[in-house]
Amino acid sequence: MLIGRHHAMAGGRSTGALERSAYLLLSRIEAQGPMSIGQLAEAFQLDASTVNRQAAAMLRAGVVERIPDPDGGVARKFAITVVGGEALTEDRRRHQEGLDRVLKGWSEAEVAGLATALTRLNRSIEDLQGVVWPRG
Incomplete structure (x- = not known):
């Protein structure tokens, strides 16, 4: 929550920035290739009507x-x-710049430890939900 709030306060919602839902859906399509409403709804565990509204806006x-x-x-x-x-x-560039500001002063080992912990956290969530994010 704090990372998201920091991103928003640091200009993450500047002109041209994607809505959060568009960012998430585009990221999934980029990782997996073209997807239908049904596939997107299943991937995000959302109702198809919700994804349909988001896709229409996109x-x-x-x-x-x-x-x-x-x-x-x-x-x-x-x-x-x-x-x-x-x-x-x-x-993504804006997100990375925001994280770079937050992690300024952290050692390479601390950043690597955070990345390892976040990867484990994400995979644990995927295991519980039964939905795996495609990784290249």
């Missing part, structure tokens, strides 16, 4: 586009547009 913003299923399925999928990829990259 379509209006031009950060995703609907494409035919690359695997030949019936459902259309969402893919990241060039604009969406650029927005995601810029938001």
Whole structure:
């Protein structure tokens, strides 16, 4: 919660910044490839109507586009547009700059320890929820 609040206070919601839901959905699409509403709803354990509203907002913003299923399925999928990829990259850069400010003065060992602990925490949450985030 504090990291999110720090990010918002440090200009994370500046002009052009993605909404939190768009950032999360775009990150998942980037990691997994084009996804349908149903796949996104399952991945985030959300109701399909919620994801549909978020996807509609992302379509209006031009950060995703609907494409035919690359695997030949019936459902259309969402893919990241060039604009969406650029927005995601810029938001990640802002997030990283914010974390760099927070971790200023930490040793490399302390940063590595935090990364290890956060990875373990995330994987424990995934195990409990039965939903795994794709990792490259």
